[in-house]
Structures are given as structure tokens and as C-alpha cells.
Amino acid sequence: MAGGDILNKKLGKYTINLNSKPKILSTYSIVGPKEGEGPLKDYFDLIVKDDLNGKDTYEKAESSFVYQAIEECIKGGNKNITDIDYLIAGDLLNQISSSNFAARDLDVPFFGIYGACSTMTESLALASMLIDGDFAEFTVAATSSHFSSAERQFRFPLEYGSQRGPATQWTVTGAAAFLLGRQGNFPYVTSVTIGKVKDYGAMDPNNMGAAMVPAAVDTIKNHFQDTGRQPKDYDLIATGDLGKIGREMTETLLKKYGYDVKGIYIDCGEEIFDKDTQKTCSGGSGCGCSAVVDSGYIYKNMLSGKFKRVLLVSTGALMSTISSFQGESIPGIAHAVEVEFGG
């Protein structure tokens, strides 16, 4: 069905039903060397050996990763950049410069968004909605993050000698893109649940996973309520980058709302690294974290039929480099995208 009235599309208060089921035609993921040594290494499309990617700065390297991911993803779907109606992308750097500079070299209408590490599902949700709303034939959703560009913006210079707390996380170097269209036998987006900004007063920038938990819990809970489903209806629920600590807290809080997600729930940040051998403390983080796990491990396992219905919930911490110093707590956001295939 085309267009239609809003009541047909809204499901409950926060969820949108995508009746036309936008298809994910292809994905492409690029990761850095450290991610390429992690437990999910077999699922990434490209593991680069040089995290500068031949550029002279990490910002330029990150931008080149997302550019490459977008280009290869479109190629993988046998399309040209001129076929794409809209590109939606964002990243962690000031003025989302990685995405902006990548889009500079791509001849395509571009929406730049900022959702911190929730960018992957935010852009995926918007890209699917554009298709379901009949505004586009093909859309691309993309995002990136880079350990070294994030470190210098949010923490310390790389060579500065500091000790990481056990609750800190390691920004993933990686980029991923999703190509969406209307036709074909591919995994498809059936609904999206748009998150609200949630802040329960978490103050510790060295425990970002915890700060994002309320947003993740709220969005997952709203998704269940709106769709009338239970955790058992899903093969997998994957939050973005809450880390081990955040994942445990999310399980605890969801239980308080009566949802037991144990056994089907993972966190991309916890999965991407082996925290003991790779010394990543609570796990991975960054826009690229959920992006490469969703587009690599999860998408490929959907194609192979292992997962039939998954809920992708990227999670973002919305603080700035100055807000913590000004005494602000850390607000979080999470958006959920439901993807199905087969079944």
C-alpha cells in the first residue's frame, strides 16, 4: 500500500509499522585491526591493517572508512550512487565531520544526523521511513567511529599515560552502510520504535554504558507494549554499546517491567571484543560498534536463516565535551529497528 493515513502506520504510541517492508538489499562493514582480531572478525567485509587508511589524520581516515562503506554497499546491491535518493549518515565528531566530508564526494541528497552512538538505528529508521512513505526508491544509512579521533575529542591524546577504569569502554574503529530498497528477497524492516531522551542522573563519563541503560530499557519496553509481543517472539535483541555492565543492568531493569530477555539478548559492545585478552574493560562503544555488528554478524546470520526476527537497538549518550564539566548529567537515547527475514 502506498501512503495511507497515519493510523495505519502508527502502532501504539512510539512504534511505526512499515507496511511496505523496506528491504535491506546489502550491507558493508569496515573495521580496524583491533576489531579484526575480535570474536566477530569473520563477519566483517573488510579489516584494514592501517587504521590511518593511508591518510594523514584519524579524522580523514574515519571519513574515508564511511565513504568506502557507502560506496561498496551500493556496489554490493548492484546499484550506482545516482540511483540513491537519500543518504542519511552521522558520526561522533564535532559537526559530524566524518559524514559531511564523505558526502562531499558523493553526488547524493544528504541528511546529516547526530544521535551519538544511536546513529545506526536512527539513520536506518529514517531511511526505512523514507521508503515506506514513498519518498524514495533507494536510501542508504551509514555511520562511523574511530578510536583515535574519538579519544582526542573526548578524552586524552593517544600517548598520554592514563589508566582506564573497569567500567570504561573502547571506541570501535569502524564504519558500516545499509542499502535499502523496495524489491527482492532480502531481510526487511517491519517496524521502528523511536526513542525518547532519558536521563536518570548518571554523572560518570567513565561509565557511559550505565548512562544509556534507561533509554535502551524505555525503547525496548515501548516496543514490546506497542507491538503486544514478548521477548520470546524475537530470535535476538541487540543493544548498541552498553558494554557488559550496561547489558547486565538492562536485563535487571527490563525484568522489573516484567520482560525476561535472558538468552536472546546481546550487546554489540560486549560481543565485538574479547574484553579479557583485548583489554577493552566493559566492551566496545561508538557509532561504529552497533553499525558493524548489525551489518556484519547480525545481517549475515539473517541471510543464512539463523535469525528470523531481530530487534536492533543502538544506544547513544548525548553529552558534549563540556556538559560534564558544567555539572550536567548524561542523557541517553535509543532507537529500535525490527528486522525480519524468512520465518
Place this chain on the structure above:
Amino acid sequence: MENKEEKIKQEFSNIVEKTKPKPNIIKNCLFAFIVGGAICDIGQLFQNIFIMINVPTEDVSTYVAIVMVFIGAFLTGVGIYDKIASFAGAGTVVPITGFANSIVSPAMEYKKEGFVFGVGAKMFTIAGPVLVYGISSSFVVGIIYYLIGRW
């Protein structure tokens, strides 16, 4: 349902505290003590050498500081200092080698933004506060010392 969220919000900080892993204080202190102590031993070694080769007594500590700052800067430059610091913590921050590291690391990092707005402007982003409050407090202590001396 809103009430339920309020309740969870109240409990949230307790849940954060309960879930948060505690740093291994004993292990961290031990490493800081050993590494920090070793850095001081190296400083002492150079002090003894300088005394042995008849450097004037009032200049010895300056010589030692120069050598230790060089070692800190060199290990930062070759990318080793931060690796030691990741388990030594305060053991590498407190000695003068840590001060060298805090200046050299931003100088390296921000070179990409040029020598004026990069290196020049950002070199003291970490060491700056140490200098400001170090010099200010030494000024205050100096005045107190002067007044006590007069009295």
C-alpha cells in the same frame, strides 16, 4: 506505568553502584608503588653518577630533572610510556617523567592542526592546570614562609 518508571528511577543509582565493577585497589597501588619507585631509583642512580663525576652539588638536582624529563619525553615519543602507565597509574603520573609525558603527548597529537593552533595552543592542555595551581600555591606558601620567617 509512569509510577513504575519513577520507582525504577529512584533505584537507578543503587543499581549502577551495585553493577559497577570495583577497581582492584591493592593491585593498582602495588603496581604504582613498584613502577613509581623504579622511576625514582633511576633518578637516584643518575644523581649518584652526577655526584661521582663531580657535578656541583647545587646543580645536581637540575641535571637529574633534565635527564628524567628526557627519558619521559623519549618513552612518550616512541609510544611506550602510555603502555607502562596503563597498569602503573599514579606511579607514572606523579614523577617528573609523567609531567614530560603530559606535555609531549598533546604536542605530538595536535601537530596535525599545525604548529601554532595545534602544538602551540594545545601543548599545555593537560600540564596547564598543574602549572597554574602549582605556581599559585607555591606563591601562597612562599608568602606564608616569608611571614613566619619575619615573625
